[in-house]
Amino acid sequence: MTPQVTAAVLLAAVTHACWNAIAHKITDKLVGFTLISGGGALIGFVAAPFAAFPAAGAWPYLIASALIHIAYYALLMRSFRLGDFGQAYPIARGSAPLVVTALAALFVHEVPDGWAAAGIGLSCAGLTGVALWGLRGRRPDWAAIGAALATGLSIAAYTVVDGLGVRASGSAIGYIAWLMIAEGLALPAYMLWLRRGRTFAALRPFAAVGLLGAALSVAAYGLVLWAQTKAEMAPVAALRESSILVGAAIGAVVFKERFGAPRIWAAGLLVVGIGLMLHAG
Template sequence: MTPLVTAAVLLAAVTHACWNAIAHRITDKLVGFTLILAGGVLIGLAAAPFAPLPARGAWPYLIASALIHLLYVVLLMTSFRLGDFGQAYPIARGSAPLAVTVFAAVFAHEVPDRWGAAGIALTCAGITGVALWGLRGRRPDWAAIGAALATGLSIAAYTVVDGLGVRVSGSPVGYTAWLMVIQGVAIPAYAVGRWRGETVARLRPYAPLGLFGAVLSVCAYGLVLWAQTRAELAPIAALRESSILVGAAIGALFFKEPFGAPRIAAAGLLVAGIGLMLHAG
């Protein structure tokens, strides 16, 4: 985890939290994700001619990732519909790093050393603290929590698949572009088939916001994919999920959701975890 890789993943974390906040801000989740995914398709088509085509060995990973991403989007829409942004987002993102650590050890043979493992553990503890603070003073909504946890498992699955795929692609930019194209077609196609003649009227009020979210989404994941060609998957996944602190801050500032001292303490654990992962690097 060099300083350049760390900076790229932290920037990805900020942009990721921002596009998720935009998706949450648009009341009709199908409208929001249709705009964001369709925008990603357009960006991917625009970028693809200027990047090398991914190597043949990368295409099975691209197809598998697109299917997992489709499941992820459906679960994420459900999470945002059922729960608060400041709770659903941390649980969804925070449940992924430990699963990525296990998957990376099994499928990529990447076992973190003691410093890296300690950093991942501290980071996950901070993430968990932010997530659990969202439950304070309320009965748990198990449907919302279950959807968020399922979202986290889907995140872990596509993280490892894409980490392996981008490494054999020979072109992080090309892999990103084609992933955006392949994964982004299904939800907009479903929306158009459902709305038919009402499509433009439904999308127009949120089009600028949704397309801005698409730009942020592509940048966020493109940075992560590049980082995965430079460092191991588990610490990148843990560092990327520092986005939940940004998400919690956005929830407090814009959605009037509580932040509180426990989340500040959780942030301290997360920063300590990042320091240990850098030491391991």
């Protein structure tokens, strides 16, 4: 991974944690995710005419990814309803890299070497520690944890699918634009059907912050997809999960959630893992 790719993925990590925090902050989760996904679709419609149309070989991946993203939004909404941001976000993000590593090795033969494998393993252990060690002395909310783990599986699935799709597309920007369009229309359509005449009244108070979340979401995923055209999937996915540190900080500062010494130690383990992973690259 070159310094340019590393910087892009780290920027994606920050923007990703920020748009998730916006989605969590909006009390009505359907309103928040409708604005973010619908705003992403609008950005896709604006960008699509200025980018090359994705090659035919990319469309099966693009359609599959759109369906997985819809499931991801539903699972993430449930995670945020049930758990704290500082719990749901780390578990969802922390469970994904291990699955991505396994899927990338199975389907595209990207088998990590010793240093990379050790780095990815330590990163995932650190991420899991950040998520779980703060629960000491409290009974885990297994429903919230289960929803977050299911979200992590959906993240792993679309990461691998999009890693293959963007490479087959011939145009990273074109692929991103059409993916935003394909995935972004489902939740607005569902809200229009569910709330009918009350939709726009519910959306209006949160329109500005929701559209900001949409812009951050598109930027975050666009940077990651571009990085996947320049480096292997598993290290990109693992480094992207450094967003958990930003998410934990947001949970502590903005949402006043617990962030004690155990999570700091786990964050240090994550830094060591990232260092080993980059050394291998």
